[in-house]
Each structure stands twice: as C-alpha cells, then as structure tokens.
Amino acid sequence: MGRFLRKLVPGHASLISSALVMSTAVLLSALGALWWTVQQAQVAESHASAARTLQAIAQTVGAQLERGIADRDLAGIRMIVLEAARGGRLSMCRVVLGDGSVLADSDVGAITSKTIPEKLPPVSSAALGEHRFELAIPGRGTAILEMQPSAESAEPQSLQFAFAGIAVGALVAVGAASVVIRRRGRPFTLVADALSAVASGERDLAALELADSTGGVGTAWNEFLRELARHRARERLESVASGRVNDSAHDDLALKLVDSMWHGVVFADEEMRIRYCNGAAAIFLGGTRESLAGTPIAECLKSSETGEGLLRLSDAKNRGRVVFECGVGEGDVRTVLRVSARSVAAGGYAILLEDVTQQRVADRSKNAFVEQATHELRTPLTNIRLYVEALIDNPNSEVATRSQHLNVVNQEVRRLERIVGDMLSVSEIEAGTLKLALHDVRLPSLFTDLEAEFAGPARAKNIALKFDLHPKLPTIVGDRDKLILAITNVIGNAIKYTPEGGTVRVSARPVDSDLVVEVADSGIGIRAEDIERVFERFYRAHDPRVEKIVGTGLGLALARDVLRLHGGDISVQSTPDRGSTFALKFPIRSPMSRAA
C-alpha cells in the first residue's frame, strides 16, 4: 500500500502545482492589465490636474509679474519666478519676451536679458501653449510666462506602491491558498490513492485506512472501510458456512492453506457453535467437518477447562482473547490441546487448536528428572553428613572406625561426582556441545579402576562382581573420562537392579576391529515393552520394581551418546526376572602416538 501511495503522490502533486501556477499566471496578468489601465487613466488625470495647477499658478503669479514688469522691477520679477518654481514644485518657471530673450528664470544661469525694454517685442499667438501663458502689460505689450511642472509630480508614486503591495499580497495569498488547498485537499488525494491501490489489487482494507490527522474526511473514509470489512467478513462467513465455492482465487488459496494446516482452526459463531473447522480441528474434535457444523464447541472439547476458558472469553478484561489447555480423548490416545480463542470484529470467534501432548509429556519427564536428580543428590549428601558428623562427635573413636567412616564419605563423594558428571554431560549433549577429548586410552588400567570403583558397592549388596578381561586388551583412541562414565553407568545399573546375592559379570574382548564390553547381570530384567525405550533420555520403565529404585533415567541414554560419539553403539538383551546383558561396542583405532 505504501508503495502505491509513494508512486502516486508525485503525479498528483504536479497536477495540483501546475493548476496553481496557471491560476497564478491568470491572476497576475489580470492584475497587470488592471494596473496598466489605471496607470493610463492616472497619467491622463495627472496631466489634466497638472494643467489645472499651472493655470492656477499662472493666474496668481501672472498678475504679480504683470505688475512687476509694468513697474520695471526686474529683481522683483526674478524673485517671483524663483518662488513660483519652488512653491509650485515646477522644474522650470521663466518669463520670456517675444524676441526670445529671457527676462527671469528659476534657473538663474538661463537669463539672457538684463533689462526690461520700454516696449516689449510682440508675441505671436503660436508661441503660447499648454505651458506658456500670456502676460499682458497695459501700454507696453505682452510677455510670456513659461512653466514646466516637475517630472516626478506627474508620476502618481503612491499608486505604484499600492500596486506593488497588491501584487505582493496577491502572490502571498496565492501561496497561502495553495498551501491551504494542498492541506485541505490531502485527504482527498489520499482517498484517491487508496482507491487506485484497490484497483491495483490491494485487498487489505486495514492498510487503506487514513491517519487520524486527516480529519473528517479521513474518519469518514475509515468508517466506510470498516463497514466494508464487516460486510466482506459477513459475506465470507456465510459463503464458508454454506460451503459455497469462493469467488476469488485468493480466498480459495487461503482456505486451502487453512484446510491443510496441522493446527486445528475453528470458526465459531456468537453462540460458540462451530461454523467452520479445518481437517486437523475435525480430528481433534473427534468428528467430521460435516457432522461438527453447528455443534457447540464445548460439546466437542468436554472438559472443565473448556467451560471455564470459554466463559473467560466473555469477560471484558480478557479483551476477547483467551488461551487454555484441555485434554480430549481417553487413555492412551488422550491428547492435550492448547486452545487459543479470540473474538472477531465481524462477530463470532476464531479458535486455534494446537496439540501440545508431546510438550506436556516432555515437561513431565523433565520434572520427574529434576525430582529424581534431587533424590539422587540427597542420598550421598545424607551419608556424607551422617559420617562426617560421627567423626566430629567421636574424636576418640578407634582408628578402624574412623577409616571406615572416611571410606564411606569418600565413596559418597565419588557418587556425587558421577551424578554431577552425568548431569553435565546430558546438558552438553542436549545443547550439542558434548565433545570428546581424544587421547590414547590404556584399557587394562581403565578396567582396573572400574573394578576398584565397584568393589565396595557390590560387596555392600552381597553381589558377586566378576571382571573377565581379555589378556591382551589394546590401547585405543578415545575419551577416557567419557568412556568410564558410559561403562560406569552400565555396571552401576547392573548392581542397582540386581537383588542381593546376585552376580554381575563384566567382560571385555576385541572382536574384529571392535572392542566389545559386555555387562551381564542376574537382575530383575527388562520387560519387552520397555526394552526399546531404555536408552531414551529421562525414560524410566513403568514397572513397580523399577519405580521403587531411584534413578534419573539418564545413565543409559548418556552411555549410548558417548559410545555413538566414539563411533560405536550399545545394545541389550534381557529376560525378565533372569537378568540383562548390555553389549557396548566401539572401534579400536590405532593409538595416536603410533599414528603420529
């Protein structure tokens, strides 16, 4: 939409500005013509008025001059001329005789006659005119009073300023008008742009709405758009409800998309009856799309959470949207659905159904893990605390007793280390950061360590722990700590799940290019339904005999991860109540020291 506007605005702006320029030009030329006409009239008027002024001056000054000439008062005449020129704002005022000699002149340098003759030379009538007046002196003849009005007094200056003012004012007014017109006209321009956008295929009505700053026109336009949206939504709802094929390919595509979604999508009317649902929703709701149409949604999602959740929808403070989880189905096929419902402007509700069963199962496993891990950590901590306390409380106890207590503490600290190591490794595997630190690993010493490690726990449970090692165990390349962790977890499990008096046999031998470690116990065994899952993280068999024994459900998962990182694997064979045999296999690679 924005793109449309940007594309369209310059064109419209130039249209507006060219209209403005044209109207300004017309206005200015009209003003010019008016100015010229007025100027002409003014000039004519000023000429007439100047003539009248000269006439008046001639009348008053003329009488004085006639008297002065009669009296032959040359100085007086000259004074009068100077005063007349100054007072009448004349550029020139003089007295000329019929022979052309100048008797007096406002420009003193122009005087040619120094005396007033007894008899004045005759003056031809042709010499008189607009600016030349006859001075008649009785008994002596005639002279001429010649006057020239000053040039500036002929130009009406005030009018010029007025016109300039009007012109500037007109320009400013035109400018202001153009700004006002532009501003006032902007909503119309935007509406026009929006309409062009619609014509070019814009379907999102919300995008066509104008900003509030556009005033009444904008508000009206927006109201119109919303009404249109409501109308469209009603139409679509009806067409969907009646299963009519949509008219536009666009809507058809959207509907296909919704139909093929793996989330359930439901459209319900104001009474929460299903008007439309996609395929996934139909499966979640346990019906077909046809059979579900018109059914109240609460009847399909039968749970207390549904009723409560939908009730919250009408609560104003939830602003027309709620999210809740509810269980549907029975027993093994029980599904946990997350229901997100929100009211739709056109009426009714859009409801999204997501299957969160897997997430909830994972959550439960993790919670169980945390619970188990806490227990696992508390058990050795309890022992450490009890035995350290005994050592402190009985400082004078026998050496044998003290060393026995310290042995227990030592053993429990090792147990803590293992648990913490397991947890760290699992979190590393989860985060994908578990790396092997590859070194040469001498297998005979590795098994000697393991034998020493488990001698105590086996004895405590009266279990016969036997190590049956190939006499020539090779040196391999691997991560010693991680391999110990893996084998320890398997042997530890064997002891844990073998009742008192049982046996655990550990064997190690090369088979082809692999090393095979087998841990066989005479324990409780693994039921067939659990055998596939014992290597899953956090998995613990739902077997009452197993549930009583603490464990994190991590040990075997971790062992498998470690072996697979080494290029090997782990497998198990088991008979319930007879025992299990775990086989750990990993490739023998030539030691690094030799390869280097």
Add this chain to the structure above:
Amino acid sequence: MAKVTGGAPMAKQTLLIVDDEPCVTFMLASRFRELGFEVHTADNGEQAIEIARTVELAAVISDFQMPRKDGLQLARELRQLPSTANVPVVMLTARGHRLSPRELQETGIQHVMPKPFSARELQNIIQEVCGHSREAA
C-alpha cells in the same frame, strides 16, 4: 508402647530404623545403640512390618522412598496394627516431599526430616518422643 514409670529400673527402649541405604541404617543404629537403645534395622517396608509384629517398639525411623513398601505405607500399616498403633514414626525424606496434615494425621507420623539431615537433631527428636534423656540413658 513401653512407657517407663516411676522409680522402676529403666528397660531398654527399642527403635526400628528402616532405610534401603545401608550406610544410613548402619550409622543410625550404631549411634542409637551408644545412647542405650536397642535397635532393629530393615531395608524395606515389608521387612519392617515383620519386625514390628514381633518386637515392642518405642519409635520407628523410616525412609520415605523404599522398594516394595514405602515409608507412607509402612506408617499406615503400623497405625493399623494394635501393638504399634501409638508408636511414633519419624519419616526421613529425600524428595523434599511435603506430607499433607491429613496424611500426617492418618499415619501418625510425628516428624518429617528432609535428607540430608543431622543425626544429632534426629537424636533430640527421638529422645523427645520416647521421653528419654541422655542422663537417663
């Protein structure tokens, strides 16, 4: 319950300690024996019930999570046996397990001690519930 009366010579009180962790039963047993108790140990609830049927007990210390029969079941059953109905039970729990007041009422569990716990504290509690004192021992 063997309540000691008046100036009669004090008979040895008997404790039953139940835990599937041999280190725990061993340590607690030796501690309470030193304090003058007679101590029986069991590593699960079933075994504990067998002992409770035959021995007159002053108190029972039991772990919560155990194979075969857990601590809560054990406490319930002890409550139902006429000879042990009033024997105080101290429950050791490793899960931070919170027992509801109703569960405590039903089972007669007098104290819940979260693991890891202090043997000294346990000793104080047992002496309190048995009306036993260090001096008397």
